[in-house]
Each structure stands twice: as structure tokens, then as C-alpha cells.
Amino acid sequence: MPVMGVVPRSDDHEPAEPAELLVRNAKVYTGDPARPHARGVAIRDGQVVALGDDHALAGLVGPATRVVDALGRRVIPGLNDSHLHVIRGGLTYVLELRWDGVPSLRQALAMLREQAGRTPKGQWVRVVGGWTADQFAERRMPTVAELNEAAPDTPVFVLHLYQSALMNRAAVRAAGFTAATPDPPGGQIVRGRDGRPTGVLLAAPSALVLYSTLAKAPSLEPDEQRLSTRHFLRELNRFGLTSAIDAAGGFQNFPDNYRTVIELARAGDLTLRIAYHLFPQTGGQEIADLSRWIETVRPQDGDSWLRLNGAGENLTWAAADFENFAEPRPELAAGYEEEFEKAVRLLMENGWGFRLHATYDETIRRDLGVFERLAAEGLFPAGNRWLFDHAETVSDASLERIAALGGAVSVQNRMSFQGRVFADRYGTEAAARTPPVRRMLDQGLVVGAGTDATRVSSYNPWVALHWLVTGRTVGGFALCPPDDRLSRETALELYTRGGARLTGEEDVKGMLREGCFGDLAVLSEDYFAVPAGDIPHIESVLTVVGGRIVHAAAEYEGLEEEIDPLGPAWSPVARFGGYQATPRTGPTGARQADLLAEAVAESARHRQWRVTRGHAPEARTEVFDPCFVL
Numbered sequence: 001m002p003v004m005g006v007v008p009r010s011d012d013h014e015p016a017e018p019a020e021l022l023v024r025n026a027k028v029y030t031g032d033p034a035r036p037h038a039r040g041v042a043i044r045d046g047q048v049v050a051l052g053d054d055h056a057l058a059g060l061v062g063p064a065t066r067v068v069d070a071l072g073r074r075v076i077p078g079l080n081d082s083h084l085h086v087i088r089g090g091l092t093y094v095l096e097l098r099w100d101g102v103p104s105l106r107q108a109l110a111m112l113r114e115q116a117g118r119t120p121k122g123q124w125v126r127v128v129g130g131w132t133a134d135q136f137a138e139r140r141m142p143t144v145a146e147l148n149e150a151a152p153d154t155p156v157f158v159l160h161l162y163q164s165a166l167m168n169r170a171a172v173r174a175a176g177f178t179a180a181t182p183d184p185p186g187g188q189i190v191r192g193r194d195g196r197p198t199g200v201l202l203a204a205p206s207a208l209v210l211y212s213t214l215a216k217a218p219s220l221e222p223d224e225q226r227l228s229t230r231h232f233l234r235e236l237n238r239f240g241l242t243s244a245i246d247a248a249g250g251f252q253n254f255p256d257n258y259r260t261v262i263e264l265a266r267a268g269d270l271t272l273r274i275a276y277h278l279f280p281q282t283g284g285q286e287i288a289d290l291s292r293w294i295e296t297v298r299p300q301d302g303d304s305w306l307r308l309n310g311a312g313e314n315l316t317w318a319a320a321d322f323e324n325f326a327e328p329r330p331e332l333a334a335g336y337e338e339e340f341e342k343a344v345r346l347l348m349e350n351g352w353g354f355r356l357h358a359t360y361d362e363t364i365r366r367d368l369g370v371f372e373r374l375a376a377e378g379l380f381p382a383g384n385r386w387l388f389d390h391a392e393t394v395s396d397a398s399l400e401r402i403a404a405l406g407g408a409v410s411v412q413n414r415m416s417f418q419g420r421v422f423a424d425r426y427g428t429e430a431a432a433r434t435p436p437v438r439r440m441l442d443q444g445l446v447v448g449a450g451t452d453a454t455r456v457s458s459y460n461p462w463v464a465l466h467w468l469v470t471g472r473t474v475g476g477f478a479l480c481p482p483d484d485r486l487s488r489e490t491a492l493e494l495y496t497r498g499g500a501r502l503t504g505e506e507d508v509k510g511m512l513r514e515g516c517f518g519d520l521a522v523l524s525e526d527y528f529a530v531p532a533g534d535i536p537h538i539e540s541v542l543t544v545v546g547g548r549i550v551h552a553a554a555e556y557e558g559l560e561e562e563i564d565p566l567g568p569a570w571s572p573v574a575r576f577g578g579y580q581a582t583p584r585t586g587p588t589g590a591r592q593a594d595l596l597a598e599a600v601a602e603s604a605r606h607r608q609w610r611v612t613r614g615h616a617p618e619a620r621t622e623v624f625d626p627c628f629v630l
Helices: 054-060 086-095 105-118 144-150 169-175 208-214 222-237 256-267 286-296 337-349 361-375 396-404 414-426 437-442 461-470 488-494 497-502 532-537 572-576 589-612
Strands: 021-024 027-029 040-044 047-052 066-069 074-077 079-084 125-128 156-160 164-167 187-191 197-203 241-246 273-278 306-311 354-358 386-390 408-412 446-450 520-523 540-545 548-552
Touching: 021 054, 021 540, 040 054, 047 054, 079 086, 079 408, 079 446, 079 497, 086 125, 086 222, 086 241, 086 256, 086 273, 086 572, 105 125, 105 144, 105 156, 105 572, 144 156, 144 164, 144 197, 156 169, 156 208, 164 169, 164 208, 169 197, 187 208, 197 208, 222 241, 222 256, 222 540, 222 548, 241 446, 241 497, 241 540, 256 273, 256 306, 273 286, 286 337, 306 337, 306 354, 337 361, 354 361, 361 396, 396 437, 408 437, 408 497, 414 461, 437 446, 446 461, 446 488, 446 497, 461 488, 461 532, 488 497
Parallel strands: 021 066, 027 074, 079 241, 125 156, 241 273, 273 306, 354 386, 386 408, 408 446
Antiparallel strands: 021 040, 040 047, 074 520, 156 164, 164 197, 187 197, 520 540, 540 548
8 A cells, every 4th residue: 555655665775674564654552651652563474573653664664565554543552352252252143133332222122123034944033242221222121022022933032141131932932941941050030920931031140041041042063153253353353352361151161162263273364362261161070171171281382373371260160159230149158168279279280370250259258268278388379370350349458368369350341231230239339449440450460351241241342441441331320430440541551461461471462562463453533532432432443463454444444354254144243243333422411411410429429439538528618609709
């Protein structure tokens, strides 16, 4: 792409090692404290070789150099989701009707109705996470009656967070639920007066009833899973994601469900760098699974595109707490620590890192007690990377203990979708510090940010960044006071270098610096300049991973690597796409009034927060109005 300002040299003066890709005329935020800004980036052999302005980079332009004019746009290091179920999500992406970003229930139901008419017999319409009732203008969920009306004959399964699922009559029949079907442990099949299932499933609080029911839907053939995964990775690239840490999860078996990404890595077809974890799937044989894996592979194995990062996010099923905030906190079984300690000891003695699903401080305290016993034997801290995931209600005392044991934390924006429900149960003061990201950073902990997509939050990282910066839910509900929010720079670091630290790649990933991976995103809007409310609307117009252009839009459309067309033809993604981008519009009069009311309430809560901590006097200052001074 010839661009004024940078002219390829003639063959007679060709530089010895020209760059393969050069992005110029940009507002580059490097993430490197030593050199935070530049005007251009040059990439060769998958790595950044130089940063600077046109004059500084001109010597790296040869006849084969692809020069891209950023047109003054903001460029950032590629984003890294530190907790994304990317492997599982890719296997079914093309089968899912995504309500992520849909602004109204009316539109969501219209999409469902149309998709039901397009879906062949034997297949299901499945809405699998990434949305919440609070995002809809109607501020409510659909009803089973509405699902039956929209799709009288096609099975419909609608998953809502880790809380519940709705099924129409056809789906209840397809799943085999009858009046005689027993409730699974930790779950509830809601029944009518006649004892028959109504189509509502509740996580009470275990989400296994939701996942086991979804698993009854038809799956794709291996070739279809490969194509589905490739398109899902492209969808993630659309938002500037270049790396992710896969958190494994229930019903994600190794090696069967990992085979697709392994084959894509072998073929050089991954467009996202993936560090994955291994999750024992069967209660009672977790130690046997971990022992077998330890004898087979090592966390250091792999390469920059696909690598093992350790075990988790569960090590033993008995130690997992479930986080349906609409239900009371679960009480974990007494004595789970004995088997849990065996698992942790096995991993630490063999140089394996791990991650742990732990929502509540009560769970975290019990786990830390196990770690501290092992620390007396020298196993903590021992250089192995380990972390807690989620940690919504972790206490300050527990954060100190995590830091002392060399641990880290990965936080997700589940409160973007569940914040109002959490506040209703635990109160606004508790919600204001859930999770306490600012305190984690003040403790000096390594913190990575992510989404927990695709079955809870949306995979759009800009929704998560909006939550970190504003402390608000997707519905605009204010959660935390200004002092607990993050600056845009700090939030972005959690989404770049933070994730890299959790995989031990901070020296080569998460920054734009000579020798680092050539991973970057050219943004549709300037993240550092747009109003905070517009952060969720940002996308990437050009995403580069290892010097490869893997996503291109706007003026750059057509520059990305080719990929086979999305299929099957009836795929919801083929008709509606993935995340539903909505135009930025000013608030209506009513919404504007709501925002003002929230601001007043937030101001009052913030003052009370400061009074409680001794930062402001208890008594209010008298109002002074000069108009009434004689």
C-alpha cells in the first residue's frame, strides 16, 4: 500500500533487513513505561523491530514491505483476555444465536423467531450467554410463553448467566425432561402444579444442570468444529484480541475437546495465541488425571501460539464454589481440604502452575490455609505461577496472604452482567468493592483482566474495560465509587501485560517494544479520548498477530488473511453475526434523568464512603448562596 511520507527505497539502496509490515501515521500507545508513545511500528519475523516516526522508520521500508497508514488512529498492544473459554466457545460458535449487545428484548425475540424458521429439523436454537436482562430497554428476561410463541416446534434453549435457563416446549421434549425427571444435585427443574417441567432451569447454585442440558443439543462434526473455531477466533480479533488464556471448564475434556485448536496450531491457522489449562472432569479421579498429565506434558512445552499454562480452573470438584448471585452463597463440604491438598502438593512438587475458581472469600480463606501448610515445607512461594480466578468478595486480609504466598488474581467483568443482582442480595456497599481490583493492585499483586466468556459475560473486551474504568454495569447501574475505579491506562495494562505476566510472557507480550511480539490493534475510536460511555463501542479496524493481518475493516477491508466461508448456511452467525454492535446515541430524556439521579445517589454514597474512612468530616458544610447575602 503506497503511502505518502514513506517511500520504498530502490533496489540499489534496499536495506539489509526491511520490515515486513509497517504501520505509520498512528497514535501508538506502546504500554512500555520507558517509551509510552510513538508514531509508527515496524514488524519483521513476527516481532517489533523498531518504533518511531516516518523519518526513523524509512530505512526499514523495502519493495516488499507492506505499509499501512493508520490515518491518525490510536494503536495499542494486542489485548489479552486472561480468562476466556475460547476452546469450548469455538466448538459451537456457529450454532449460537448471540444476544451480546442486543439493546432490546423485542429485537432479541425477533432474531429468535427468524432463526427458528431457518433452523433445520433436529437442531436447536441456542442463546448461550453474553447477555443480561439489564441490557434490554424492557429491563426483563423473556418468558417461556414468548419462546413458545416465537418457536412452537424448534427446540429453543436460552442460557442466562450462571443463574438460569429457559426452554420452550420443544426443547423440554428434546432434552427428555418429564414429571419423573429428578432434580440434579445443586440444580432445580421448575415444575408446574401438575409436576411437569415448565421450561425453567435454576442453578441452585450449581450451574451443572444448565450445562448438562445444553450438552444434549446436537454438536458439529470435526471439520465443522475447525471452521467454527476459526470464525470465533476472527470474531475475537475483531475487537483487538491477540491472546487469551483458556480457563478450561466443565465438559471440556482433554485431549478430545482440545484437538481442534491443536490441529489449527499445527496447520498455522490460529489467529489468537492461546495458553490453556487442564481441568479434571470426573469427581473422585482428579488426582489420577493430574498425575497422568504431569507424566505426559510440562507447562513449559508448546510455543508462542499454543502452550500449556497449568491445571485448573478446578483441581478437585469439592473445592469449587458456584456463583449464582441470585442464590445464597454455597457452603462447601467439610473436609474437602484433604484431597485438595494432595492435588496442590502434586502440582507444586512437579513444577506445575494452577488457577482456582474461587468466588467467595470463605472459599479463598480455606484454600489459603492449605497453601500455608504447604508453605511450611517450602512449596510456597516456589516460582510456580498460581492464581485465584474471580475473587469477587476476597477480603483485604486474604489479599495480604495471597501476596505473601506469591499468588496472583485474574478478575472478570461478571459484575457488568450480575452487579444489580449482587447488590440486591448483599447491598450496594458490598457491591462497591466487588471485586476489589484497586486493593489488589495496592497489594502489589499481579492482576490480569478477562471476561469469563462465552456463557456468562460477553467476549467483547471493551465491555470489560468499560466496567473497570466506570464501575458500571451494561445497564448503566453504578457499582463502585470513583476512588475504586481504574484509570484507562491501568485498565488497559490489566488487559495486556497483566495477562502476559500470568503466562510468564511479560518480556515478549503486552507491550510494543523492540523484541516483543508484533501484536497490535488499530482502533476505530481513541480509547483514551472517547467519552467513557462509548468505550464498549470500540472495535479494531486492523488486528495484527505476529505481523499477520488477521482482521481488517473500514478502509482496510480485504487486507486480512482469507478464511473459508462461514457455515452451515443456516448458522445464526451467518445471518446475524456475533456481537451486535449498536450505534452510539445520546440518552433519551428519561434515560438522562435516570443518569442524573444515579449521579446524585453515587455522590451521596461516595461521601459516606469517605466519611466512614475518615477522609471527610461527618457534618455537612452549610450551603452558601450569594444571591441571598444582604
